[in-house]
Amino acid sequence: xxxxxxxxxxxxxxxxxxxxxxxxxxxxxxxxxxxxxxxxxxxxxxxxxxxxxxxxxxxxxxxxxxxxxxxxxxxxxxxxxxxxxxxxxxxxxxxxxxxxxxxxxxxxxxxxxxxxxxxxxxxxxxxxxxxxxxxxxxxxxxxxxxxxxxxxxxxxxxxxxxxxxxxxxxxxxxxxxxxxxxxxxxxxxxxxxxxxxxxxxxxxxxxxxxxxxxxxxxxxxxxxxxxxxxxxxxxxxxxxxxxxxxxxxxxxxxxxxxxxxxxxxxxxxxxxxxxxxxxxxxxxxxxxxxxxxxxxxxxxxxxxxxxxxxxxxxxxxxxxxxxxxxxxxxxxxxxxxxxxxxxxxxxxxxxxxxxxxxxxxxxxxxxxxxxxxxxxxxxxxxxxxxxxxxxxxxxxxxxxxxxxxxxxxxxxxxxxxxxxxxxxxxxxxxxxxxxxxxxxxxxxxxxxxxxxxxxxxxxxxxxxxxxxxxxxxxxxxxxxxxxxxxxxxxxxxxxxxxxxxxxxxxxxxxxxxxxxxxxxxxxxxxxxxxxxxxxxxxxxxxxxxxxxxxxxxxxxxxxxxxxxxxxxxxxxxxxxxxxxxxx
Amino acid sequence: xxxxxxxxxxxxxxxxxxxxxxxxxxxxxxxxxxxxxxxxxxxxxxxxxxxxxxxxxxxxxxxxxxxxxxxxxxxxxxxxxxxxxxxxxxxxxxxxxxxxxxxxxxxxxxxxxxxxxxxxxxxxxxxxxxxxxxxxxxxxxxxxxxxxxxxxxxxxxxxxxxxxxxxxxxxxxxxxxxxxxxxxxx
Numbered sequence: 001x002x003x004x005x006x007x008x009x010x011x012x013x014x015x016x017x018x019x020x021x022x023x024x025x026x027x028x029x030x031x032x033x034x035x036x037x038x039x040x041x042x043x044x045x046x047x048x049x050x051x052x053x054x055x056x057x058x059x060x061x062x063x064x065x066x067x068x069x070x071x072x073x074x075x076x077x078x079x080x081x082x083x084x085x086x087x088x089x090x091x092x093x094x095x096x097x098x099x100x101x102x103x104x105x106x107x108x109x110x111x112x113x114x115x116x117x118x119x120x121x122x123x124x125x126x127x128x129x130x131x132x133x134x135x136x137x138x139x140x141x142x143x144x145x146x147x148x149x150x151x152x153x154x155x156x157x158x159x160x161x162x163x164x165x166x167x168x169x170x171x172x173x174x175x176x177x178x179x180x181x182x183x184x185x186x187x188x189x190x191x192x193x194x195x196x197x198x199x200x201x202x203x204x205x206x207x208x209x210x211x212x213x214x215x216x217x218x219x220x221x222x223x224x225x226x227x228x229x230x231x232x233x234x235x236x237x238x239x240x241x242x243x244x245x246x247x248x249x250x251x252x253x254x255x256x257x258x259x260x261x262x263x264x265x266x267x268x269x270x271x272x273x274x275x276x277x278x279x280x281x282x283x284x285x286x287x288x289x290x291x292x293x294x295x296x297x298x299x300x301x302x303x304x305x306x307x308x309x310x311x312x313x314x315x316x317x318x319x320x321x322x323x324x325x326x327x328x329x330x331x332x333x334x335x336x337x338x339x340x341x342x343x344x345x346x347x348x349x350x351x352x353x354x355x356x357x358x359x360x361x362x363x364x365x366x367x368x369x370x371x372x373x374x375x376x377x378x379x380x381x382x383x384x385x386x387x388x389x390x391x392x393x394x395x396x397x398x399x400x401x402x403x404x405x406x407x408x409x410x411x412x413x414x415x416x417x418x419x420x421x422x423x424x425x426x427x428x429x430x431x432x433x434x435x436x437x438x439x440x441x442x443x444x445x446x447x448x449x450x451x452x453x454x455x456x457x458x459x460x461x462x463x464x465x466x467x468x469x470x471x472x473x474x475x476x477x478x479x480x481x482x483x484x485x486x487x488x489x490x491x492x493x494x495x496x497x498x499x500x501x502x503x504x505x506x507x508x509x510x511x512x513x514x515x516x517x518x519x520x521x522x523x524x525x526x527x528x529x530x531x532x533x534x535x536x537x538x539x540x541x542x543x544x545x546x547x548x549x550x551x552x553x554x555x556x557x558x559x560x561x562x563x564x565x566x567x568x569x570x571x572x573x574x575x576x577x578x579x580x581x582x583x
Numbered sequence: 584x585x586x587x588x589x590x591x592x593x594x595x596x597x598x599x600x601x602x603x604x605x606x607x608x609x610x611x612x613x614x615x616x617x618x619x620x621x622x623x624x625x626x627x628x629x630x631x632x633x634x635x636x637x638x639x640x641x642x643x644x645x646x647x648x649x650x651x652x653x654x655x656x657x658x659x660x661x662x663x664x665x666x667x668x669x670x671x672x673x674x675x676x677x678x679x680x681x682x683x684x685x686x687x688x689x690x691x692x693x694x695x696x697x698x699x700x701x702x703x704x705x706x707x708x709x710x711x712x713x714x715x716x717x718x719x720x721x722x723x724x725x726x727x728x729x730x731x732x733x734x735x736x737x738x739x740x741x742x743x744x745x746x747x748x749x750x751x752x753x754x755x756x757x758x759x760x761x762x763x764x765x766x767x768x769x
Contacts, residue, residue: 124627125634129678132622149678182619183678308672311665315605 007136007167008033011100014143016043017176020071022062022436023047024055028075029115030102033167038073047436047465050457052079054429056086056157057455059097061433064416065391067219069096069150070433076102077115080161081122085423088126090157092420093242094217096150097157098143099127105165106134119161128156134163136171144179153185154306155217185305189322189330197277197301197318198334204275205346206298206353207235210258213242213419214280214304214324216412222325223247223412226279229332233342236354238266240281241404242419249408255354259287260555261401264362264564265354267553270295271561272353278302280324283313284420285582293560303327362553362566363405372522374399374474374545378406378446381472384529388442390414391434395427395451398480398551403446425454428471432458435467442470442533449475449542450499459512462538470532471540476547477502484550489580509540520544557582605665610687611640612667613694613764616656616674617682620646624679628656631677637670638662641696641739641761653681659739659762684766691767697760698742703730704753712752719745730755 005013011034015023024047027035038046049055052074059070074083080101090097104113120132129149131142139162146158201207209230215222223246230237230253237247238255247254256263258270270276276298281287283302288294294314301318302310310319320327335341367376378399392407393416394400400417409415416434418426431445445452452473462469482497509516515535519528519542532539553564558579618624625644632639640659647655660670667685675683686692700721702712709731716723716733719741725732735745739762746757 120623121626124623124630182681306672306676308669308676310672312669312672315665 003173004170005173006033006037006170007139007162008037010136010140010171010173011143011162011167012037012041012044013173014140014176015071016041018144018147019068020044023071023073024049024058024062024433025073026050026052026055026075026079028079028102030076030104030164031073031079031100031167033164034073034100034102034162045436046073047432047461049429049432050460051455052082053085053425054432054455054458054461056083056097056099057089057423057426057429058433058436058458059099060086060090060093060095060426061393061416061430062437063095063097063433064430065413065434066437067413069098069147071098071100073100074102075115076104076119077117079115080117080119083159084122084126085421087123087157087159089418089421089423089426091126091128093418094155094213095157096155098146098150099157099159101159101161102167103132103161103163106163107165109163119159123159126157127159130159130161132161132163133166136166136169139166139171141174141179144174144176145181148179148181149183152183154214186321187305187323187326189303189320189327191330191334193318193320194327194330195334197320198331198338200275200299200301200318201233201235201277201335202338202341203343204235205343206273206350207233207275207277207347208255208269208273209235209237209277209279210239210270210281211237211243211246211279212240212281215243215246216280218280218324220412222280222323222328225325225328225332227251229328229335232332232335232340234344234347235277235342236269236351238262238269240284240287240419241417243281244404244415245409245412248410250410255358257404258561259284260289261405261551261553262555263405264360264553264566265357267555267561267564268357269354273298276300278304278316279328280304282309285313288313289555289560289563290558295561360566362564367522370521372520372525372543372545374402374476374549375406376522377472377474377525377543377545378402380525380529381444381446382407384526385442385444385533388533389438389440391416391431391438391441391443393417393427393431393434393443393445395445395447395454396422396424397448397451397482398476398484398549399446399448399451399474401481401551402474407446424451428452428455428469429458429461431469431471432461432465432467435462435469436465443468444470444472447471447473448480449473449477449502449505450479453499456508459509459514459538459540463513466537468535468537468539471538472532473505473540473542474545475502475505475542476545476549478547480549481551483548487550488556489575505540505542509538514538514540516540516542518542518544605663607663609661609663610667611659611661612685612687613692613762614658614660614671614674615684615686615764616658616680617647618654618656618677619679619681620652620654621679624654625656627677627679628658628674631673632658632660632670635673637666641759643761643763657762657764686764686766689766692764693767694738694762694764695736696739696742696762697734697736698745699724699758700733700735700746700749700754701730701756702733702749702753703755705729708752712749715745715748715752721745
């Protein structure tokens with residue numbers, strides 16, 4: 001049965017058929033027909049953001065916390081260009097989102113029309129794929145294929161640019177089931193390579209699992225299989241920033257996060273291991289430190305669905321191309337069928353070494369004096385919210401690293417942070433997306449005052465939709481991470497890294513009708529956090545913290561995993577000339 | 584049957600050789616891509632190369648299957664073996680790229696390029712240019728009393744050699760198509 005309808009109606013129908021329940025967006029001239037259709041239905045909730053960047057980050061937050069694709073709807077020209085940061089963020093972190101943009105009518109494309117931009121041209125390098133749809137008959141098919149591409153293989157953002165005349169015109173709706181895509185990524189790993197990895201695992205004396213966002217993207221089953229594998233083998237496990245939650249922080253095999261601000265035991269284990277099993281991570285430069293000195297004596301296996309991630313940065317010995325869930329299932333099967341062997345005696349010795357590293361207690365800090373240490377603030381937040389059904393977002397900077405260090409994640413999809421692109425302003429709109437997906441959960445955005453201000457307009461969105469998102473701002477009146485690098489690299493010349501003319505955050509909250517809480521005394525902190533948790537509505541928590549606290553431990557630029565700075569040292573020699581040019 | 588009609592190499596069935604032998608020596612590779620013939624597909628490919636800093640020695644593109652809406656892009660690129668593997672993997676990530684083959688490693692292949700040379704001169708130089716063109720089996724496609732335009736087809740090295748010979752004889756303009764390549768055999 002063919003169904004005739006307008007392009008605008010087709011868009012809404014296709015979203016409904018794809019199971020979309022929420023769209024984040026902002027109207028404008030080139031999407032008016034779509035908004036007219038959105039107005040006349042009740043299946044999809046539309047969340048009006050205050051800036052298009054917010055719409056895309058909210059869609060990302062929705063996607064990361066549910067595993068389902070997020071959807072954003074914006075207008076042509078500035079609407080589309082404002083979406084670019086969110087698209088790039090989603091591309092770097094492999095987040096499935098679908099962004100629909102309006103475009104000037106087809107007959108005006110290329111004429112420098114009002115609010116015209118070459119949207120597909122601008123977004124080509126920051127999407128997994130994009131389309132300009134010039135015929136209404138093709139529209140529904142493209143939308144269905146877009147969902148398939150965004151969510152299959154290595155997930156990512158896609159964009160569909162839809163001229164206004166295509167929205168008005170009538171065409172034939174293509175049902176979801178009839179759309180066949182050429183894009184069919186390989187999910188199963190090569191069995192010979194998997195067997196080779198099992199053999200290496202049987203012999204390994206100093207193994208380590210190095211896991212990443214690919215485990216979470218593969219779905220909850222992959223996290224379950226990973227847990228089973230870790231428990232069965234007894235091997236230690238670490239994770240990247242993106243992979244936190246794929247293995248529970250309370251598990252005794254957990255070493256904590258690795259990388260530039262990772263834990264000492266995790267980085268030392270990576271450096272000293274003889275078998276590194278990379279599961280869904282990509283040897284990012286925040287992880288490897290200087291490549292030449294990265295884990296010099298290990299055999300490396302790498303499970304990744306994207307062949308371009310394999311051998312890109314680090315040459316590996318056992319490459320396995322496939323979906324983490326599928327490969328782990330086969331890996332467990334092969335390992336069990338061969339008698340569940342490990343070199344348990346050697347691994348026990350390895351654990352003894354790891355326990356010595358763990359005993360260094362690299363995250364220790366001392367809360368003394370009248371000023372709140374950021375580490376203390378996050379430790380208290382962790383302790384007081386542990387029992388909740390909890391989702392944590394962050395902005396980008398020191399607070400982000402401290403959140404990763406001091407907050408424990410037990411499950412996947414509970415941690416939303418901008419890892420690859422490092423987008424300040426990500427966390428607040430992301431928390432709105434998370435809260436829309438999980439109305440009854442506790443959603444906290446751990447922020448710095450500078451990052452938070454980058455998308456503060458979304459407080460209006462939180463109020464409009466009564467989303468009780470908690471904005472926990474570690475306010476050091478500094479761009480903390482920039483300041484830290486200036487201290488380490490630029491002779492303590494703090495060029496433009498302080499936050500001048502800050503607003504009174506309590507009054508700012510009140511101006512939007514939200515609740516503001518100011519806390520500056522460590523003795524008041526617990527009560528203030530409880531007040532935040534007990535308030536049924538958005539809260540802006542202004543936590544005044546130590547202004548010149550540095551984030552440690554740290555692998556300085558140009559150094560290896562075993563050359564971490566553990567605390568305040570003579571910083572003038574921490575980074576050499578070669579390291580200075582690195583970011 | 585693949586529109587490339589390439590017999591897959593016995594050792595590497597896929598363009599993704601996940602276990603490459605790495606060295607630091609730069610290699611020249613000819614890649615054949617089958618892409619969906621849609622607006623912007625060439626921009627996707629060259630945008631990737633520009634954005635990631637890959638070399639393009641030459642690039643040719645034309646539709647090869649009208650009913651299937653498929654075009655073929657032939658790219659000659661250069662890099663260390665690790666870079667070449669990365670180039671192939673990244674190119675393969677483009678959704679519009681249906682197939683990618685590395686003709687340099689997938690068995691023997693044949694490469695051809697067409698070029699036109701404008702040579703101006705009189706007297707002995709003009710006679711010598713014509714004589715050399717004959718040796719190289721170049722055709723004269725335009726002639727005046729002071730100039731020739733030669734058309735020549737061949738492997739890039741042959742065209743380079745012809746250009747070297749024409750330069751002292753009054754070469755004033757060159758147009759080259761870039762490499763088109765096919766695997767040998769059926």
